[in-house]
Amino acid sequence: MSAVHRWVQLSTALFVFWLVLSMPLDLSDLLWGLPAAVAAGGLAGAFLWREASPGIGxxxxxxxxxxxxxxxxxxxxxxxxxxxxxxxxxxxxxxxxxxxxxxxxxxxxxxxxxxxxxxxxxxxxxxxxxxxxxxxxxxxxxxxxxxxxxxxxxxxxxxxxxxxxx
Amino acid sequence: MIDAAHALLVCFLVIAGAAFFFIGTLGLLRFPDFYTRIHAVTKCDALGAGLVLLGLAIWRGPDGEGVRILALIALLLISSPTAGHALARAAFRTGLKPWTRNDGERDGEIPGDASERD
Amino acid sequence: MNEWSLIPLFWGTLIFLLINAFACLWRGLAGPTLPDRILAANVIGTKTMVVLVLLGLAREQGIWLDVALVYGLLSFTVTLVAGRLLETGRLKGAWKQ
Known part of the structure; x- marks a missing residue:
């Protein structure tokens, strides 16, 4: 699995989690959540999984x-x-x-x-x-x-x- | 807003959860050593908190806060056994000896006894 | 008015859990070993998290839920870090020498 693939996967998971947490949704939740999820996914990806990650299908x-x-x-x-x-x-x-x-x-x-x-x-x-x-x-x-x-x-x-x- | 059956269910879940919390506390105070205490704590606290929060989530309903409380339950179910493992392993690897009944009288070695650990 | 108000039950549970947390504090003070104390801190953390949620619902202020979530995550992290410090004696670097 490539690094970018992992980044996208992790950011998607984080964004979904963010949406669950800010449940009565409005537009500002979406606007703030997406960049935050992408940034957090990139940051976490840099520290996690420096070794091979378990493949989970x-x-x-x-x-x-x-x-x-x-x-x-x-x-x-x-x-x-x-x-x-x-x-x-x-x-x-x-x-x-x-x-x-x-x-x-x-x-x-x-x-x-x-x-x-x-x-x-x-x-x-x-x-x-x-x-x-x-x-x-x-x-x-x-x-x-x-x-x-x-x-x-x-x-x-x-x-x-x-x-x-x- | 909330009918009688609903309220009774929430009541039951919250009180049952509080009871398990109490059992966890009793275990933490009564059990003789760290390893037995961690048994009581990981199981009873996870279940107690899970039941109380489930009751609260049902009370709030699926719109809004109920979902956030369910996320909290998921967090708890993941973190409680993990924290238990981390602590138990730290204690085990720093050489904390488990308490046994009749310390020293036990001579029947069973296969896979931890004392043969290299 | 809501005939089936459960707010008093929430306050009662909250106080009961606080008493429990103080009882656990005794294990933290008495020890006798370091893992026992960390375990007591972890238990108090779980109870506090539930207390925060109860407080938020009893006072009808949703922000307490976010506080509880962050508190739960931090309490979990503290236990992991304390366990690691106990096991390896340091916080940085590899697990095994």
């Missing part, structure tokens, strides 16, 4: 959006689980650090895995280094779906595999 974005909605639902049982522990006078904790080696080989998939781990009940991602994911569990039983690899599989079926980096 339309299909992958769609998969990511669906996956995000799926993930948001997971926060509710996760928070309820914390509530159950906090409100118990005995504080039934048995924390454990676990290192998981993920078969996912793509940065975006790995980041998604880390976020999934954090937002599912009882586990919190602590470190992500190559294929080593260090996970802190409130008690060892919560890591079951991580250790048997079903979490990795779910991520690679919903967002991975179809398009590789450009």
């Amino acid at each position: 339309a299909r992958r974005v769609a998969g990511l959006v669906f996956y995000t909605f799926d993930l948001v639902r997971q926060i509710v049982p996760a928070a309820l689980q914390v509530a159950r522990v906090v409100l118990d006078p005995a504080l039934p904790l048995d924390p454990k650090m676990i290192v998981h080696r993920t078969p996912l080989d793509d940065d975006l998939e790995r980041v998604t895995l880390a976020n999934t781990i954090t937002l599912t009940p009882g586990t919190h991602c602590v470190d992500l280094d190559g294929d080593r994911v260090t996970v802190h569990c409130l008690s060892p039983s919560f890591a079951a779906s991580l250790i048997d690899g079903s979490l990795d599989k779910r991520i690679s079926t919903s967002i991975g595999g179809v398009e590789r980096d450009e």
Whole structure:
């Protein structure tokens, strides 16, 4: 992807975000927003992505959006689980650090895995280094779906595999 | 302007969100070490703020401020786990040891124990 | 007049969240470790953001929403920068030596 292409892409995204934020729209919002978005896009592009940026195609974005909605639902049982522990006078904790080696080989998939781990009940991602994911569990039983690899599989079926980096 | 069912829904969302905030605060104060506290905070604060703001967005409706509040929710859902990762990693890489129940009594090594970290 | 005014609920929630934020401040003061203090600051930041939104709606002044948005972004950035400073000991240059 060329630098100009990236600039246009980023500026468009920023402009749309600007329009959402200044929602009761009038003409002056458009007139001020467009140059501001172009300038901010150029400025940010100069600092971000000096290395290769992950190529994200339309299909992958769609998969990511669906996956995000799926993930948001997971926060509710996760928070309820914390509530159950906090409100118990005995504080039934048995924390454990676990290192998981993920078969996912793509940065975006790995980041998604880390976020999934954090937002599912009882586990919190602590470190992500190559294929080593260090996970802190409130008690060892919560890591079951991580250790048997079903979490990795779910991520690679919903967002991975179809398009590789450009 | 706003009917009874609407008002009840907003009430429920705001109060539920405040309750999760309270649980997050309790967790921050009661849990024994940094890693367990960050569990409580990333989950309960994201959900609590999400519920309160969702209630407020519904109250304001889709014209004008409701959309801006939804943008705020999106920002929060992205930033809360990310901030949690950044802090947890910083603590882990500077060598903060996690608290365990029966510290030292544990001898059953499970495969992939963090203590084998090189 | 609006029979179903929720403004009192908003003020109540606002005060409740402020009390929560002060409770979190104790963790920031007591520590015991530096990450605990940064975490407490992050939590107070999230609560403050919601308080700002509630304040804007309760007082019918939309400008508070923009304040809340910028505050949320800054609070997030502060956590990231503090985490980085803790991890690498500096703010400039590459992550790994």
